[in-house]
Each structure stands twice: as structure tokens, then as C-alpha cells.
Amino acid sequence: MSEPILKIENLKEWFPVRRTIAQLLKGEQIWVKAVDGITFDINQGEIFGLVGESGCGKTTTGKLLMKLLEPTDGKIMFKGKDVTHLEANKLKEYRRNVQMVFQDPYASMNPRFRAQDVLEEPLIIHQVGETRAEREKIVRRSLEEVRLIPPEEFMGRFPHMLSGGQRQRVATARTLVLSPSMIVADEPVSMIDLSTRAEILHMMKTVQRELGLTYLYITHDLSTARYFTDRIAVMYLGKIVELASADEVIDNALHPYTKALIAAVCEPVSGKSNTIKEIPIKGEIPSAADIPPGCRFHPRCLYAKPRCQEEEPILKEVKPGHQVACHYPFD
């Protein structure tokens, strides 16, 4: 693998909670620690999966990378340059390189724009293509890239005139018009029917190979993550708890949370309708405004020991290429 295209160091995003008068007088401030110090690299040409339940901070991480939010702390390095805080013109340039596919393709397109306008918008913003005809050529090409053929048939349609799969293709095509080097895909297939889900993932993978793109794939679904990604980072309450290659995470999970997630996944296999499946986890996910001390997973962990309540484990490599944040990964 080559030089990492993206390096994230101790990235944090804390949102202040509105204070009561008593808290204001005492000078207290409660924070929702949506992302609480995460560190990882994404290599050039890799598909990196960020997996976790809702509220674990995976979407916030995506927004931080898209610079839709300003990080509270930490550093983002893109192609060797610090992009943590950028001025307007540098930011625009950065956004040409990093694009995003949203969860709901329908909501992510202005309902009054036709597919062509949707695709043309980034070009107009970044002043790519002198004339309308030139821009149309780029639009056409990127529609072909996402296999919407012939492009003319789709260019004039409004989002509501497209099927779910076609919409997500248009959304993907929109990210491609500026020829970016990295795409952040936030749950790109969770709203799409099962029969077409595989088709979209397949298309995205083909595009990635053809154009040498790097993906950050954010999902709650381990099954598609395994199929789609090269490496997976599992997040829990704003922290990465486990990071390894996709196969390693699923076949040899070390963190108890990852194990619970894997156990909970439904598999299309016969003979399970009469048995109750044991899921090695207890309780419910706590609020990000009130993170437990020590290991943040310990109140839900079936194997928690006294040390877990006091000392927070750090993410460290326990096997080659396999990082875990747990005091007792091999118990």
C-alpha cells in the first residue's frame, strides 16, 4: 500500500449542551462528545469502512471530513497537507477533491432540479467547463460512468421520476463530475431495495477501480461492509474500538462490542426460527453527553473487570494490522 491519502489524528467534535441558569452561574458546561478523539489513516485507492450503531459518531466523522463541521480538536491531513482549518478559497479546492454521497439520494437533490441541473451544479460552483455544452459533455460522461445509459434519457428527469437505484446513481455521478480523489459515502444503500442494493454497491466498486478512487464507507451494516470494504473501523460512543481488515474484523473479532454486533446480524440461514439467539451485550447505548468513565463500553460488557471501570483503554495494535481498544482482547 502506498502513502495514506488521509490521516486523522485525535479528531474531536464536541457539541455544547444548552446550559441551565444554575449551570451558567457555576460555569459548568456539558458536552455531547459525538466524536471523542479518533485516529486512523486511509490509504490511496482503499475502501475504508466506518461501522457502528446510530449515535456512535460515524456520520459526524463523515461531516468533519467533508468540512461541514469544524472540529473541536485534532488534525486532518489530506495528501500530506493540514486541512483541519481552511480559508474559503482553500476549502473550495479541498471540496473539489473530497465529495460526498448521502444516505437518502432523494433528499440530497433539490426536487426542483433535473438530473442534469443536479450534476451541473458542482461544475458551475467550481467553474469547470467554459460553456454549457462543455459542461453537458462532462455530465454525460459521468452518467455513463455510473451506467445510466443512454444519459440523454435521464438528464431531463426530476428526482421523483427516477427509481431509488437510479437516484443513487445520479448522486454518485454528481460526486464524479469534479473528478475527486476521495468520496465519503454515508450509508449510500440503506434506503435502497435489497434487490438493487447489490447493484449499486457493485457500480460504486467498479467506478472506484476504474478511476482509482478512495472511499470512506459509513454504514451500520456489517454484511455490506464486509463485501464492500478493505478495512473496517468499528466505532462506539465517539471512539474507534477496533480496526483491522474487513475479514479480520468479522472472522476474528477481538473487542466484545464487535463480537456483539456480529452476533446480532441476521443471516439468511435455515433453522433459526425456533431458537432464541444470545447476544453478548446488556443494557442500552448511553447518551453521548454522559459517557461512562474508564472503558466506555464497560457497563454493557459481559466480561468487564474492575480495571475497565477505571482506566480507559487506548487503541493499540495487538496483532499485525489489527488494532483494538480493550484491556483484555484475548479473554
Add this chain to the structure above:
Amino acid sequence: MTDTDNVLKVENLKINFFTRKGTVYAVDDISFTLKKGETLGLVGESGCGKTTTVLGLMKMVPTPGEITGGRILIGGKDIVPLSEDEMRKKVRWGKASMVFQGAMNCLTPVYTIEKQMMETIQEHKQMEYFKAKNIIINYLNLVGLPEEIIRRYPHELSGGMKQRVVIATALFLEPKIVICDEPTTALDVVVQAQIINLIKRLKKKLGLSVIFITHDLATEAEVADRLLVMYAGKLAEIGTNEQIYGKGGPIHPYTKKLLKATPRLHEKVEELSFIPGTPPDLVDPPSGCRFHPRCSEVMERCKKDEPPLIKVEPEHWIACWRNHHE
């Protein structure tokens, strides 16, 4: 098999929507049974008519939809001719209740859980306050929620807890049939598994018959004893859990493809297969077999004649010309 084993029997049910664009044949001539104590899975892509089917069972098809034919026998009695009033008093909630899609997000935000549940209970049955409250607490405990939750507001609860409240509400009047429409779709994996476990436990404990609707074949494998696979308003395949997910696997090309498109966690595949094209517009469904434009095993006959649902082995029915041997 005798009719007494069947708590629900649907015969040639047809539901049409009369829209401006034309008549939508949302549910077109389907028949099935629900046996006592079993979980019947209903799977299909969005828009295939699975939600419409179960709304039809409750006689709650929204306008401009209408049940245009067929019989729905609950406990041997046809409910299609019943009036709205009789439905509400005798059937809904009492004999069959439903957990609606996204119901957990439809709890009134300004009412406590107690008030929400009390309203439902009293709408269907005259009952003293303390008696009703006791029932509420009993059912909340049954779905694994602590008593103190009755004083909470919906926004103070997590998604899983809200779904449990909704399930508890559906059980109040001790119905024998519970219909769950995508009860786990918006939930996280861990919570999803917990809710599935809950439904299984309740089924055993209360002797319920459950209809479980989802678009996800993987989820269905965990709950359903038998499966109905729907495509474009028609039944494509009926089979037991073993027949669909077991060694033999499904027979109908649609079920086969759908199963192949379902990702498996413990099996790394290079390419997931998918079904090309999109489900048809039900205003003008394709001629012959409705799946033929997307089917890879299509024959000449599929384009002309509609395949009937035939029995290929005990409990296993399919509607496909490929396996039709006269």
C-alpha cells in the same frame, strides 16, 4: 389440514387502488393461510403489496384503495362484509392487532406512555382506571420494560424501548393474531436482534400467530416458520423456513435471486448478484408472469400466460412455468 388449525385464511384477495392514473392492482388474487402458533413471513421489495395485503386483513386499506374481491376468514368467519363499526368492536385489536411500520415514531410527543396506552385500551374496552393501569404495567413487564416507564414521555425513550411500547400496546386485548409491519427496519442491529427475540418469546408464551413483514430475507430467516414471497401484487413462492433457506433452496427465480442478493456476513463473496431492472408499475403490469422482464430464466410461455401457484412438494408452492409439469 382442517380449518380449525388455521386462525386466518385468505382466499383470492384482491385490493385495487383507483387513482387518477388508472387502477393499481396492488394485491391481485392471493390466497394463503396462517396456522395457529406459527410465524408467517411476508417478504418482497417495496411496493410489492405486502403492507397493502395486511392492511386489507385489518380492513384498513386507505382510500382510494378498496378490497374488490376474495374472502378473509378469521376463526372461520369472513370479515370482508363486516361494517367499519363491527370491525372496530369485534376484530381489530381483539382478534388481530397490528404493529404499524414506523409506529414507534408516531407516539404523541406530549403524552406520557401511560396516557398513550390508556387511550388505546379504553377505545376498545370499557375498563376501570386501576384495572387498566395494572394491565398496562403487566404488558410493559412482559415486553421487558420497567414499571417506571409509564411516567416517561416518548422522547425520553430509545428507539428499542418505543418499539417495545408499541408491541405491548398491540397485545392489550389478547389478540390471537399479531401483524408486525417492518418492526425492526429503523433500529440498530443489536436492538433489532433484541426485538426479534422478544417477538419469538411472546409468540411462545402467549400462543400467538404472527405475520412478520420485512423486505430483508436475512431477518425473515430468524423469525419466520413459513414464508410468503410477494412480487408485484402476486405470490411468487410459499415455503417453510427449511425449504427457502435450507440446502435445497428456493425454486422461484425471484426468490433465488433475492436470496443471492442478500449479503452474508460469514461468507466473503467477490460479487454480490442483483436483479436488474426495477419492479413494474402496477397500473400496467407486464403480461404473463409479472417477473418475466427481470427474470434470467424466462421462457416464451412466461410472456403470455400467467403462471398459477402450484404445489411442488408438501407446504411448498410456486408460481413459475419453469417448474410446471402437467
Add this chain to the structure above:
Amino acid sequence: MKWIDIKAGFRDFWDEFKRVRFGLFGLILLFIFILTVFINPYIVPFPEASSRWRDITYWEDNPVSAPPVWVNWFSSTKRAPSLILKEHDFSEEKMGKIKLARAVFEYEYPYDLPPLDVIFHGYAKGSPVIMLSIERPDGQIVELVRRPISKSDGKDVRVSIGKDSRIESYNFGVKYEKPESNRIEREMVKPTSILFSEAKEGILVHPAPLKGVYKLIIEIILPAENDAVEDIYFTFSGGVSGWLGTDSSKRDIWSGVVAGVKWALLIGLLTAFTAVSIGVIYGVISAYLGGWKDSLMQRIFELFIGVPLLPVLIVMSAIFKPNIWIMILMMSCFFWVGPVKTVRSMGLQIKEETYIEAARAFGASSSRIIFKHMIPLLIPYSFASMALYVPSAIVYEASISLLGLGDSTIVTWGQILHDALTGGAVINGLWWWVIPPGLFIALMGMTFAFIGFAMDKILHPKLRTR
């Protein structure tokens, strides 16, 4: 958006609009109003009313405070209406160097009360002498005026029988009266009432109308070769005048009211358009920026809401020279607060849409997001609220004018009302002076209110962003 999409959008809107009965009625009224502006010169007797409303000479041929002509339909004594008589027989005779021209105008008089005045108009060159006489249905010819014109290259000649032939008329009438009637003052007689009455006793005191065809004869002596009198015609200031009568300054109210349509539309539409545009943009920007900027903008907005408009307008009109443009500006400055609250809350909702976030992720600037993504969604709402602000603007202008602080270079309904009030229209029972402008204000308000409500009714369910 392509033209075809806009067309399709309009067609959908129109299909729904058609079903709202009162909206359609409002639209028809609006169409009539707009049509009135364009065909103004063809439907009013005084097309320059708008620009010469306060020019006394423009109105001098009209009667003072005459009721509308249709009052005759309901009254047993018919009054002669105002009239312009142009048709005449013309003959010329040459007597050496001198030319003698003769023009005869025929006037049919079937009324009970004579016109208040009959005025001769002409354009004279050189130094002609004009002689005016009248031939009555009973065959008598009364010589009325002999007017030599001083030499000029051309000037308007105006001869009023009512003013310039008092003596001649008196002399004609007095012959039939008993001698003791001599005490009737010459200055008191009305020449027209003598000339259009039966020649018998009482002609000066209580004249009886002599109905029939009268001939007004003009004889002109043209002493020089190039002398001429051209464009000759008579105007009759009737006892009834015009569709809506005249005011105490002889102005034709119908002409004034019609001239006011243009100004009402201008004031209403321009104010509503400016105010709503400012308000919508302000609201969206406030919603989009959020945070302390939003708070600050909201406080400024509340400041404007707190200031009562009418007193400010009165003070401004008193300080500056009353001017319609300043008034529109001032009203816009206060009306813009109207849509802000709604637009802001809609903006807050639209702002949360994923496609706004998507646009930001693509690097779209704030102005692009506001003008390309947010404002287009608010256009239907803007139109509906514009329609609802038009009447208020018109009423405000009328109120200011009613207080006498209006723009004196134009004619608006409010000003007509103001004149009526100061001219004692109410006390003197000159209802035709008060009701029409009031009615038009109400009608115009109703028109836009109907259209606005109809649009609101159709567009409101669509206010949801998708």
C-alpha cells in the same frame, strides 16, 4: 428551469386556481382594472385628467357640482347633459376683400332644465369678428354676442353665452314680462334659462322649457386674406355631467377615478413587490445564517414591527414635499416585516434539507444556496403574500392623501376623497363625489384580497418543501 417547465407549473397552478370561484372573480376584476389603464383615453371624456387634475383651465367648460347623467333616468325633470357639439353647416361668402363665414350648429333640446352654459370655441388668426346668434324653435332669432378679435397669429377664442350675453338675453326676455317685472336685476338672470324657454310671461321668473331644435349661428367677418377661425365647436355645461358627475372645481369625477386606477395599481403592486422581496430575502438570510446573526436580525425586525406606520408616514410627508415615490419607499420600508416571520420559519425548515447540506459539501457559496435552493421554494408563498399586501398599500396611500399629505402632482382616489371632504361634499349631499373613489378603493382591495386568498388556499398545502 426551462421555459417549458415554468409553463407546466403555471398550467398546474391554473388548473387549481380555476376551481377557486372567488379567485377567478378577483382575476377578472384585476383584468378589468388593467384594461382600464390601457383604454383610459377611449373611455373618459378628459384623458389628460391625470396630469391636469389641478389645472383649472382644463375643466372650465364643465358645470360645478353636477350630478351624473344617469340621474335623469330616475328624475321627472330631465336636465340637459354636458355635451360637445362639433357638427355644423359651413358656408363662406366673399364680398370684395372681406370674407363672411357662417356656421350653423343644430342642437336638439328635449329637456326640462337648460344647460348651465353654452360656450363657443375656436382658433382665430388675424383679426376676425365673431357674431353669435341663436335661432329658437319658435323662429325667433336672438343676437347674442359680437366679439371682435384683436390681431394675432393665432389664439384660442372662447365665448361663453352664460357670461357674455347677459344683456342680450335679458333684453329678449324682458319684452314678455309685465312692466313691473323690471325690478328683476339684469345681473341675476341666467341667459341659458331665458334662451331655452317659451317666450311668454314669466320667462325671467319661472321659465317653462321650450323643447325642440335650436340653431346656434356663428357669423364671422374675416377682413384680411389670411384671416380664419378654425376648429369651431360648442360645449354645453349641462345640469348633469359625465358618468359620475363633477366636483365643486368642475372636475369630471369619472375621469379622475379612472386616472386613479393606474396610480392605485402602481402604488399597490410596487409597494407589495418591494416589501415582500425585501422581507423574503431578509427572512431567508436570517434563517440561513442562524446563531447570533439571526438573533440580531430578528431584533431589528422586531424594532420595525413595533413602529406604527401611519404616524411615521404623516411625519415623513410633512417633512418632505409629498411625493408618491417617497411614499412608496416609506411603505416598503415598513411593510417588509410582514412575511419575515413565516419565511424565516420556512427557511429554517428548508435549511435542514439534505440537499442544502449536499450543496454546501460541493462548495456552494451562501448566496448560491440562498438564491438557487431556498428562495425558489418560497416564490409561491411570496406571490400569495404580495397579493395580500396590495390592498393595505392602497389604503395607506388613501389615508395619507385623505389627510391632505398626498402627492399633489397626481390624482389618486384618496385625494379625490380628501377634496370631497374639504369641498363639503358630505354636507351638500354631493354623493357622486364621495362614493365612487371609496368604492374603487374597496373594489381594488377586494380584487387583490380575492386573488391572494385563492393563491394562499392553493399554495398553502404545498408550503411543505417537497
